[in-house]
Amino acid sequence: MAITIVDVAKKAGVSPSTVSRVLSNHPRISPATAAKVREVLKELGYHPNIMAKSLVSKTTNTIGLILPRPAEELFLNLFFSEVIRGIVTQSARTGYDLMMTTGTTEREELEAVTRLVKGRRVDGVILLYSRQSDPLISFMLEHGFPFVLIGRSDDFPDILSVDNDNVQAAYDATRHLIAQGHKRIGFVSGPPNLIVSGDRMKGYLQALKDAGIEARPEWIVEGDFLQESGYRAMSFFMCLPERPTGLVAIDDVVAFGVLRGLTELGYKVPDDLSLVGFNNISLSELSTPPISSMDIGIYQIGYTASQTLIRAVKGEAMPQKRVIIPHRLIVRESSLIQAKD
Amino acid sequence: MAITIVDVAKKAGVSPSTVSRVLSNHPRISPATAAKVREVLKELGYHPNIMAKSLVSKTTNTIGLILPRPAEELFLNLFFSEVIRGIVTQSARTGYDLMMTTGTTEREELEAVTRLVKGRRVDGVILLYSRQSDPLISFMLEHGFPFVLIGRSDDFPDILSVDNDNVQAAYDATRHLIAQGHKRIGFVSGPPNLIVSGDRMKGYLQALKDAGIEARPEWIVEGDFLQESGYRAMSFFMCLPERPTGLVAIDDVVAFGVLRGLTELGYKVPDDLSLVGFNNISLSELSTPPISSMDIGIYQIGYTASQTLIRAVKGEAMPQKRVIIPHRLIVRESSLIQAKD
């Protein structure tokens, strides 16, 4: 059986309360007693039972990370590894543990979150991504539970969140293609129910509009964040009577799918089609040709989200509700040629 | 304040014990009472406080994952995303939550584990990777705490573990190069303190020996699991008066570093140097040329580790202490040409 506070108290000849006080560095405790207790603590190899501690203190020193539903697919995209890397690094530094859950179905997902939140298993929660009118957000709000959203919510603009300016980022990516002389620019979007898809689409359209360039519905394709998505988009585009000469892809993995498809069909990038992706994952630098990509600071997003959440949990003042991580276009070969018109 | 068992009991006009019994589907409870209680449970939106539950039941429904020290670097390698993907999927399916910790220093690392284990925060632990005489393993053993090692331990061959046959895998990878006609074969290893590095080195050497091919110390380089490692190894090899014509790299990312360096210097793969990596991450298929890689079933390793641990935690009989996930060489262009000798 593990050593408890009572064991220590007995051996040290004091009361459990005193041991507890020594443990929490209570100010009014005599140095002599403290020393004695500490000695026994060490001697017996005492370690607090966190469950008991949490039960009374109502605090867990743990943050929860809710993974968007299909964890299966999730990690196929580097985005998540990278966010988690940021989160885990920062939370570890602050002495917090990280708890992860998912559910396979929407119901399971909500159940998992309920378990964490109502079961008082974590002090706060990081929500990864947001869907249109995400039920999780309402849930958190209802329960007054601390959380930070990675992304943006239309319905609740005023919650704690860490995000990019995705409209602007997509605008900038599109601008870049326009600056290269492209007049027919396509967009491979993500799942339409994700806010980020909408935001980037908006930026893309705005850039076209501002440049007085035509936006054609058939140059916009929706998919997910997987390679096949890019592959399919590519075959679609290339069969068009008038096909785009430039393409903005919502994710590098998708861009990669496009690139791969093109290469297989004997097309050249950037000559036949110029390409700009998002996320600047290692893949984009390493592919042939290297893919231009909008770096959105994923690691920093994770790091900041964790930091923000932990501050909120501790009740520290939040300078701002919404933190925007800057983006920056990394131009590479895949978009570096003037369109031939 | 959250709803407790007492609130429910009052409203239902029964004792807390009864509510608890209904909750745990105790057999000897009258259908009428059960129905009544369940109704109130729903009405009040009751959810158990997991801390309290854990405190008495001494069980947490959570498994812990200990990340090898530098989480910072960790996720740069796809291996980890992929293992975690396997772990998280399986644990979620079984209704277990996943807790992750790291420490920056060895002391912090041990502290984190102590917190999990002695604080009774998790029911069992997955250890990722093992170093020579890993202090964590002794720690677990000492405390009789359930754990499964991903990897192998020299000192404790008899612990629960999930692993590949890394000796055989490296043997097979090397054999493949030999079969392609190579006589000068190099090896880029990982950190020498990792068991896996040693195992693969051994397989590599054995394959050479069995084929009667010379093994030269200068054809073996040690590094870590990052790209630079491959890059450095490459420059070293290519400056050798007699350089290898084939190379086994301990990890695809490393192989990628080699490939990249070669390409920059104007060398051709596989013509100037044939390449075989390990892990079969997506990168290897997508690079130019695609890299031959030993698929070690990373996802399955994670999945199996979680499964094994949870079984152990539940006290189910373990058919075998050590589970070996099969490997399989995926041959691609990077190694598909006969050496010119």
Add this chain to the structure above:
DNA sequence: CTGAAAGCGCTTACAG
């Protein structure tokens, strides 16, 4: 400065 007591929210023998 320190102890006795109550309590966090749950479970589980022990009676009946």
Add this chain to the structure above:
DNA sequence: CTGAAAGCGCTTACAG
């Protein structure tokens, strides 16, 4: 079938 009671390991007013 059901309740009263003790207890899991800790913290924290309340006294002194």
